Amino acid sequence: MGVVVALEDKQPSPQIEGLVSLVAPDMERVNAVILARTGSDVTMIPEVANHLISSGGKRLRPMLTLATAGLCAYPGEGHVKLAAAVEFMHTATLLHDDVVDESDMRRGKLAARMLWGNEASVLVGDFLLGQAFKMMVEVGSLPCLDVLSSAAAVIAEGEVMQLSAAKDTQTTEDDYLAVIRAKTAALFAAACEVGPILALRGKGEIAACRSYGLNLGIAFQLIDDALDYGGSSAKLGKNVGDDFREGKITLPVVLAFRRGAESERDFWRRTLEKGEIADGDLENALALMRKHRALDDCVERARHYGAMARDALGIFAPSAWKQAMLDAVEFAVARAH
């Protein structure tokens, strides 16, 4: 626990800017591809797609494809289309997720489904998925197609898994990890794996990049889940409590539930399983999380996966790309403070 404090106090503020500026020239081309490929005579398609795509997502996933291509000194062009394909896969998932979760908001804006209806969200998601595959096919690397199409199936499987486990306070940390590995980390892993594959690197480097992405993805989702309860500080703020209101069983809940007394478990069962949420319940949830250090330990777990991500890159020689990717891990974890 002292470690957390030490890191909070002493570590230089970790920066994502290194990565952002290294990928900037390629990212400009990715953005052009994204814009071109959401075009359609069916006007609803660019409208819906661009609502989400232009809404200020960080584009972390395509950045990772560009970064691993850079790390592996890939001299070609394929990484640009694959990065755009990865972002399309991600956007399609978000569109479908909003329908599944019946979410009203996404990235601080009204969810597409609130503006154009569930129908449009489902179908434009399908369109983006189709375009993603078209772009991958254009790049023409069967191993990359294998990695990305496998990820698509695993992501959907993870979403169904999450649906099956929804509102179940019996969920174990392992169950939870299985879900986020599939629904979040699989795409991070695939985004990172295609870089070295395009660059025709050996098994070891491909596996290293995949491992970096997978563990970064897990860390990223853990931090997201902690942030949904206000992060380490567990304070009420903007967007805090969305998961609570939707009855999502994330790691902070799993930890608080398992560490709590039976009366506390009754609270979690009432609020999350039965969805009976009254005034003051979110505050109580935050208090229980503070009491059991659920959020600190969620961040601590994230730090563990972040460490695995960083170590995975150990086999690569020092370079600006490597350093930027290492810093990105620290940045992802530090968001929770």
Added chain:
Amino acid sequence: MGVVVALEDKQPSPQIEGLVSLVAPDMERVNAVILARTGSDVTMIPEVANHLISSGGKRLRPMLTLATAGLCAYPGEGHVKLAAAVEFMHTATLLHDDVVDESDMRRGKLAARMLWGNEASVLVGDFLLGQAFKMMVEVGSLPCLDVLSSAAAVIAEGEVMQLSAAKDTQTTEDDYLAVIRAKTAALFAAACEVGPILALRGKGEIAACRSYGLNLGIAFQLIDDALDYGGSSAKLGKNVGDDFREGKITLPVVLAFRRGAESERDFWRRTLEKGEIADGDLENALALMRKHRALDDCVERARHYGAMARDALGIFAPSAWKQAMLDAVEFAVARAH
């Protein structure tokens, strides 16, 4: 118009059995692949997938992949997985369509979304799409991947197009054709195109098979749309009127609307655009269709596309495969009687 009568009276009952028995050995393997690939530790996935897959669809699309492979004497194995992939793409579309259309029934059974919820239909559809792409990648033919991934994007585009044009009685026959070309015929075309591609046939034969599939797909959808109003007889029966109740603008409506008086157009606007449907309205719709020969001419249009499909196969030498494919066109059209 006399032609329709002549055909009804004199033509030997067209058979689909020729095609069914020719593809039977391969289809058994396709079914095994389908069963294996809907397997998942996430139990909801095989449940939902098999509910639809085992519900007695005709498997016409995978049959076409097997048939064109047979027609082109393809000696390999890839057609089996591609046929399964085509069926998965189709099933995914049905799952998503039910959510988009808010349908209660599918193939005479409760729609999956009624049993497992919209969420499961969206996500299991995504899973099947992911599995479809995985299988295509395993087959390893980039030109086939190109054809099928392009179809996936076009299908989704067609669905969005349909959504945009929904309940709009201004829809022209051309608008309608653009929609069904994209949402239905594109997959028929792709299913047929991959056969000759796998068999390494030349451009002419690939284009011929594609044209066969495209036109058969259009004919097939036209007949489906006529059947939804009872086919040529325009009689009430099982499942008659689903499109009417959902306000779908299909060719029979386009024709009846354009051929009708202003008072009749008011009727179509009230029932389909505003969705104000009262007792007797379906009967009145059927009467208007009879009056304007809307269903007969819808079937007549289908016959035109059917003829194009048959002629497309002209460049192939006579064979059992060719004959079965020609008969299949006649079968598809004759369903309306």
